[in-house]
Amino acid sequence: MNIPxxxxxxxxxxxxxxxxxxxxxxxxxxxxxIGGIVDSFEWVFEQVPALxxxxxxxxxxxxxxxxxxxxxxxxxxxxxxxxGYWDLTMQTLALVLTSALISIILGIPLGIACAxxxxxxxxxxxxxxxxxxxxxFVYLLPAVMFFRLGAVPGVISAVIFAxxxxxxxxxLGIRQVPRDLVEAADAFGSTPMQKLxxxxxxxxxPTIMAGxxxxxxxxxxxxxxxxxxxxxxxxxEVLTAVQRLQIGRGFEAGLAVVILAVVLDRITQSVVNKKGxxxx
Amino acid sequence: xxxxxxVKKLTKVFGHDPKRAIPLIExxxxxxxxxxxxxxxxxxNQATFSIEEGEIFVIMGLSGSGKSTLVRLLNxxxxxxxxxxxxxxxxxxxxxxxxxxxxxxxxxxxxxxKFALFPHRTVLENAEYGLEIQxxxxxxxxxxxxxxxxxVGLKGWENSRPDELSGGMxxxxxxxxxxxxxxxxxxxxxxFSALDPLIRKDMQDELLELQSRMKKTIVFxxxxxxxxxxxxxxxxxxxxGSIVQIGTPEEILTNPANEYVERFVEDVDLSKVxxxxxxxxxxxxxxxxxxxxxxxxxxxxxxxxxxYLVDESRRLLGALTAEDASDAVKTGKKIADIIIRDIPTAxxxxxxxxxxxxxxxxxxxxxxxxxxxxxxxxxxxxAVLAALSGHTDVxxxxxx
Numbered sequence: 283m284n285i286p287x288x289x290x291x292x293x294x295x296x297x298x299x300x301x302x303x304x305x306x307x308x309x310x311x312x313x314x315x316i317g318g319i320v321d322s323f324e325w326v327f328e329q330v331p332a333l334x335x336x337x338x339x340x341x342x343x344x345x346x347x348x349x350x351x352x353x354x355x356x357x358x359x360x361x362x363x364x365x366g367y368w369d370l371t372m373q374t375l376a377l378v379l380t381s382a383l384i385s386i387i388l389g390i391p392l393g394i395a396c397a398x399x400x401x402x403x404x405x406x407x408x409x410x411x412x413x414x415x416x417x418x419f420v421y422l423l424p425a426v427m428f429f430r431l432g433a434v435p436g437v438i439s440a441v442i443f444a445x446x447x448x449x450x451x452x453x454l455g456i457r458q459v460p461r462d463l464v465e466a467a468d469a470f471g472s473t474p475m476q477k478l479x480x481x482x483x484x485x486x487x488p489t490i491m492a493g494x495x496x497x498x499x500x501x502x503x504x505x506x507x508x509x510x511x512x513x514x515x516x517x518x519e520v521l522t523a524v525q526r527l528q529i530g531r532g533f534e535a536g537l538a539v540v541i542l543a544v545v546l547d548r549i550t551q552s553v554v555n556k557k558g559x560x561x562x
Numbered sequence: 563x564x565x566x567x568x569v570k571k572l573t574k575v576f577g578h579d580p581k582r583a584i585p586l587i588e589x590x591x592x593x594x595x596x597x598x599x600x601x602x603x604x605x606x607n608q609a610t611f612s613i614e615e616g617e618i619f620v621i622m623g624l625s626g627s628g629k630s631t632l633v634r635l636l637n638x639x640x641x642x643x644x645x646x647x648x649x650x651x652x653x654x655x656x657x658x659x660x661x662x663x664x665x666x667x668x669x670x671x672x673x674x675x676k677f678a679l680f681p682h683r684t685v686l687e688n689a690e691y692g693l694e695i696q697x698x699x700x701x702x703x704x705x706x707x708x709x710x711x712x713x714v715g716l717k718g719w720e721n722s723r724p725d726e727l728s729g730g731m732x733x734x735x736x737x738x739x740x741x742x743x744x745x746x747x748x749x750x751x752x753x754f755s756a757l758d759p760l761i762r763k764d765m766q767d768e769l770l771e772l773q774s775r776m777k778k779t780i781v782f783x784x785x786x787x788x789x790x791x792x793x794x795x796x797x798x799x800x801x802x803g804s805i806v807q808i809g810t811p812e813e814i815l816t817n818p819a820n821e822y823v824e825r826f827v828e829d830v831d832l833s834k835v836x837x838x839x840x841x842x843x844x845x846x847x848x849x850x851x852x853x854x855x856x857x858x859x860x861x862x863x864x865x866x867x868x869x870y871l872v873d874e875s876r877r878l879l880g881a882l883t884a885e886d887a888s889d890a891v892k893t894g895k896k897i898a899d900i901i902i903r904d905i906p907t908a909x910x911x912x913x914x915x916x917x918x919x920x921x922x923x924x925x926x927x928x929x930x931x932x933x934x935x936x937x938x939x940x941x942x943x944x945a946v947l948a949a950l951s952g953h954t955d956v957x958x959x960x961x962x
Contacts, residue, residue, distance in 0.1 A: 465639055466678035470692040470743075471667035480695070484682045 298424050309428045312438075316380065320433045323376035332368045336360060343545065347552035354548070358541035367516065367538040374505055374515035375542065377433060381440035381501040386494060389445045393452020393490070394478065403453065410446040418443055418507055426511050436505060436513030444500035451493025455486025488554055495550040502543055516542075564651075565612035566746065566779050567636070572609045572645035574631055574803075577602035580643045593802045605631040607803040608645070615746075616777040620790040623800030629783045632800070633749050636781065637670045638662060649747070667696050671740035675752035677732045679724040685711065685735050686720035692743040703742075710742040711735075713772065730761040737769075741776075750782045754789065766793050787826060791815070791835050799823055811835070833950055838917060839910035841949045842930045842939030847872045850879060850897045854890040857882050857897070868926045871901060876936045881905045881926045907931045910938060914946055921946055 327335065336359040344352035362371050396403040421442060425435035459482050467477045483490075509517030516539050523532030575583040583602045586595075593604045606628045613619045623629045634640040636647055638654060647654040654665060671692065679688050687694075690707035698706075711720055714734040724732055733753060740748055754762045770793055773780065784790050790797045791811040798808045799822075807819035815835060818824040846860055847870040857869050861884050869887075871879040880901040890900050906924040908917055910932060920928050927940040 460678075462674055462676055462678040463680060466672070466674055466680075467691075468639055469637060469666060469672040469749075470695060470739075471663040471665075472695050473663065476695045480691075481680060 298427060302427055313429050313434045316384070316434045316437050317432075319380045319383065320376050320437060323379050324373060327372035327376060328369075332363050335372075336363065339545070343549055347549050351545075351548045351552065355545050358545060362538045362541055365534050365538065367519065367535060370514070370516050370519055370535070371538050371542055374502070374517065374539070377436055377440065377505040377508070377513060377515060378498065378501045378542075378546070381437045381444060381505065382494070382498045384437070384441050385445040385448050385497045385501065388441070389448030389493070389497065390452050390490065393449045393493075394456065394483075396449065396453040397456035397482075398474075406449065410449060413442050414446050418504060419510075422508065422511050431512035433513050435511050436508030439508055439511075440501045440504035443504040444497045447496035447500065448490070448493040451496075452486065452490050455489030455493075456482045458489065459485045491550070491554040495547065495554060498546050498550055499543065502539070502546065506539055566615040566650060567613040567781070568646070568648040569609055569611050569636070570646040570648070572632070572635055572647060573607060573643050574605040574628075574635055574640060575602050575643045576605050584644055604628075604803045605640075606635060606642075609800075609805050611798055611805060611808055613779060613781065615779055617795045618773060618780045618782055618793055620782045620784060620794030620797045621800060622784050622787065622790040622794075622797055624785055627800040628803035629785075629800050630751055631803075633751050633781060633783050636749060637666055637672060639672075667692065667743065669745050670747045670749060671743060671745040672749040672751065673733070673736045673740045673753045675755055677724070677729075677736045677756070679732055679735055679739075681724055683724075684720065685716065685722050685724065685727070688724065688735050689720075689738040689742050691739060696743070706744075707738070707742045710738040713741060714738045714768075728761075729757050730765060733757060733765065741778075745778070747779045747781065750780060752783050752785065755784065755786065762789070769793060788834055799826065833915040833918070834913060836914050836949055837910065838908045838912045838914070838928075838930045838941055839939070841914065841945040842910075842941050843927075843945060845870050845929070845937055845940045847876075847937060849873065850901065854882070854887045854895070854897055854900070858884065858887045858891060861887070870929060870937055870940070871897070872937050875934075878905075878907065878929055878931050878935055878937045879903070881929070883926065902926065905929055907935075908941065909933075914949065917941060917946065 330338070336356065339359060340352050340356040343355040359368075359371075362368055392406065396406050418439060422435065422439050425438045429435040429438060456478075463481060463485070464477065467481045472480070505513060505515065506517035506520065509515065509519075509521045516535050519535040520532055520539070523529075523535060573584070573587060575581075575587075577583075577600070580602055582600055583596055583604060586600070587604065587607060591599075593607070596602055596604055609632055611619075621629045621632060631640055635642045635645075636654070638647075638657075642655050645655065649665070649669065652665075654662070657665065680691065683691070686704065686707055689711050690703045693703035693706055708717075708720065711717060714737050716731065716734050716738060719727065719731065724735060727735065733756075736753070740750075754765045757765060766789060769780075782790075782793060791814075794811055796808060796810055797814050799806045799814065799819075801822050807814060807823050809817070809819075814823065815827055818827050846864045846866050846868075848857060848860055850871045850873075861867065861869050867884045868881050870881050873879055880903040882897065882900060882902070886900040886902075889895070890897070902925075905926055906920045906928045908920065908928050908930055910930055912930075917928065921941060921943050927942040929937055930939040930941060932938055
């Protein structure tokens with residue numbers, strides 16, 4: 283039996299080519315926008331002296347989380363500074379913050395839309411599955427084709443990789459609002475918007491924050507990988523070290539990634555818990 | 563009087579393409595048969611009734627009888643499949659979204675079984691929710707919400723969170739939230755069922771007390787017959803989505819429409835429903851000027867061992883026992899010497915529950931007297947027990 287092979291690869295190549303030829307003005311605008319956000323974060327981190335920034339981060343940790351997190355932030359960031367990776371770490375942080383910001387701005391409304399309609403949910407869910415399971419390298423390439431090498435395709439692929447938890451958990455958080463509360467809001471004549479703002483979103487905050495926490499962590503892991511397409515930062519350092527078989531240097535850069543990850547995780551997680559207490 | 567709510571053939575069928583069931587319902591197919599043939603569930607089956615303004619209308623039934631669905635059809639939290647809900651002549655079923663919202667905001671409020679308070683809001687913010695979404699300015703809505711909270715006795719708690727309050731207090735917040743926008747109609751869905759029995763009784767009393775001042779129209783859902791009998795002006799009994807009987811508590815108890823109602827009523831604690839006037843017997847009485855000999859004669863004729871003494875306008879003076887009377891005949895004493903003035907009395911509307919102690923301790927039967935102290939009957943031990951064992955057809959309550 284001879285069934286001809288479906289030319290899926292050809293189709294995708296064709297579509298990507300068509301998009302590249304016809305939508306390049308759109309990509310230019312997106313590229314400028316994202317580049318602008320990354321640059322502004324980097325600019326701020328460059329302007330402020332490292333020690334002041336480290337103290338500022340420790341203060342934020344103290345304000346949002348427990349004092350132990352604050353102490354860890356202080357010591358960890360001092361270690362990064364001492365190893366000479368401060369600027370690279372801040373470049374990575376700028377990429378992470380940009381992709382997290384975009385994920386939140388796009389993800390929360392999408393999650394709300396999913397919660398509001400079964401049909402939207404049934405379309406979005408498989409797309410999210412696709413985005414999370416498709417090997418990241420596969421969409422690094424088209425990202426490069428559309429946005430050239432550098433920070434922008436890195437951020438784009440980080441958003442693709444990291445946005446699903448925010449969408450899923452926003453959806454979940456709203457759907458988890460007890461039925462009788464929704465019924466009460468309806469019984470008093472709330473409009474759908476009033477119901478969303480006065481009831482559903484406030485009660486969903488802890489769940490949404492858990493999603494944002496995951497989004498930030500996934501962004502970080504993707505931003506490191508995105509060094510392969512020219513995103514600056516710690517990932518680039520790790521890549522170079524690996525390519526040159528410099529194990530010690532690779533370990534140092536890797537350690538900096540871990541410290542950054544732990545700090546980001548603990549701070550966002552304590553926001554979840556705090557909001558959780560208020561919401562209960 | 564024009565009814566404030568008129569419900570006509572209101573029907574809810576759950577399932578895919580529910581309109582299919584309508585011809586079957588009209589052919590009077592049973593709920594089970596419709597479910598078997600069409601996989602459709604009849605939630606409410608052609609409910610028809612009307613509610614007068616200022617009335618407490620209780621809808622009662624066991625779980626699954628469709629009572630909670632029915633109350634939700636009234637404000638369209640559940641969309642009816644068929645029928646009409648006329649509120650002040652306006653058909654709720656035909657309203658557009660915005661008009662329906664206005665009705666829910668201004669004329670129909672709801673109180674929920676599990677309170678359904680918003681946990682992220684304070685007590686005051688909960689109470690003002692209905693006003694807030696109408697866009698009423700903050701100062702005014704807080705004032706209105708505060709007076710609603712005062713009405714239900716929660717002054718001083720306005721800044722607490724709902725989870726800091728006991729169940730009874732939480733439901734007061736629910737009640738205040740329902741009353742804050744001054745609706746004409748209050749829907750109460752098993753509002754007290756989640757509370758423990760003593761608190762529940764307090765809340766029932768308070769609701770009645772509030773109602774005597776507010777004169778709202780209340781539709782009250784419950785599965786508890788005692789509760790229905792306590793607070794309902796009229797009761798509608800539901801079974802399998804249909805209304806089986808509508809009537810005053812008295813009518814339901816004494817004249818059950820069918821076997822189902824009868825079985826339902828069987829379990830009721832009659833001592834909390836029946837009153838002294840239900841069980842009292844015609845008293846044997848006379849005026850004191852006739853003397854002990856006549857008294858003895860009367861007692862013998864009527865086969866009783868005591869007689870009540872009343873004045874010309876039937877006001878109760880006291881009682882005589884047969885023993886004392888025959889002593890007096892032998893020793894020549896006067897009635898004034900042997901009269902027992904300290905006899906137990908009760909008002910006609912005293913519940914049997916509250917009569918037990920008196921009846922069991924008194925030497926003579928408890929005298930039932932009206933506000934003017936006029937004797938209208940007596941309650942003997944046997945009659946109370948007979949009534950409680952289900953024989954409600956005790957001797958008539960009319961006095962001599």
